[in-house]
Amino acid sequence: MSTTSHPHAFSRYCMHCGQRLTSAVPEGDSRRRLVCMDCGFVHYINPRPVAGTIPVREDGQILLVRRAIEPRIGTWVFPGGYMDVGETAEEAAARETLEEANLEVTDLVLVGVFTRPEPGVVVIVYEGRAVSEASAGDETSEVGWFGVDQIPWGELAFDSTEWALRQWVARRG
Numbered sequence: 001m002s003t004t005s006h007p008h009a010f011s012r013y014c015m016h017c018g019q020r021l022t023s024a025v026p027e028g029d030s031r032r033r034l035v036c037m038d039c040g041f042v043h044y045i046n047p048r049p050v051a052g053t054i055p056v057r058e059d060g061q062i063l064l065v066r067r068a069i070e071p072r073i074g075t076w077v078f079p080g081g082y083m084d085v086g087e088t089a090e091e092a093a094a095r096e097t098l099e100e101a102n103l104e105v106t107d108l109v110l111v112g113v114f115t116r117p118e119p120g121v122v123v124i125v126y127e128g129r130a131v132s133e134a135s136a137g138d139e140t141s142e143v144g145w146f147g148v149d150q151i152p153w154g155e156l157a158f159d160s161t162e163w164a165l166r167q168w169v170a171r172r173g
Contacts, residue, residue, distance in 0.1 A: 016041045051092035052080020053128040054168050055105050062168075063130060065100050065140040067157055073074070075157040076144070078164070080123070089124045097137050101143050102104045103134040112167050114160040127162040148172065 014021055014036035021034040026042050036044035055063040055078070064076040083092040090108050093147040097105050105128030134143045137142040146152070148169055156162050 003132070009042055014041050015043070030117050042150065042152045044166070047115070047119070047122045049083045049089065049092075049123050050080055050085050050123045051089045051096065051126070052078050052123065052164075053093045053097045053108065053113060053126045054164065055097060055103055055128050055130040057130045057145060061104060061145040062151075062165075063134055064144055064146055064152070065136070066142045066144070068136070068141040069139045072157040074141075076152050076155050077157040077161045078125070079140075080125070090126065093124070093126050093128070095166060097128065098137075100137040100140050101134045101136055102132075103130055103167060104132040105129060105141075106131050111164055111171070114163050116158065116160050121160075123160040123164065125160075125168075127168060 008030050011034060012021060013019065017036060017039040019036050021040040021043055022037050024035045025032055026035055034045070036040070036043070039130050063078070065079055067073050067075055067077060080093065081095040081096040081100070083089060086096070093103055093108060097103050107129040108126040111125040111127050114125065115121075116123065151165060151169070153162065156165070
């Protein structure tokens with residue numbers, strides 16, 4: 001993971017004592033970390049979990065949303081986003097689907113966990129049964145229902161989007 005793409009990569013001060021952080025290899029470690037030389041605190045920059053759903057209607061079509069925000073504005077993705085503290089991955093996936101597609105989903109089943117070294121995220125993807133109508137949310141410009149043979153492979157937002165959809169399609173046979 002490149003630490004320069006992580007939101008905490010440019011932390012300058014220790015969250016414990018307020019002194020300046022230094023890039024160093026802590027004792028017993030093998031990687032450079034942000035370290036406080038005064039109190040010894042190590043500021044780890046860890047991946048951030050993202051949760052999303054591949055909503056499925058009774059007719060087998062899946063919902064994708066077109067991104068209205070950067071990064072990758074204008075591309076297609078299944079609804080998803082960063083988990084909040086205090087919620088499960090399933091709760092985050094359902095919340096993000098409601099926020100991005102105004103769509104309620106139930107019966108979540110894990111599709112897979114996908115890692116993207118850049119920008120340091122772990123993407124947890126579920127299949128979910130769509131139980132309401134969908135419409136574009138604040139971060140999306142449009143929603144679309146796609147059959148397996150209609151997925152816009154060349155217009156997907158992220159590698160993890162493609163990996164999850166390909167795994168979902170392979171499981172469906």
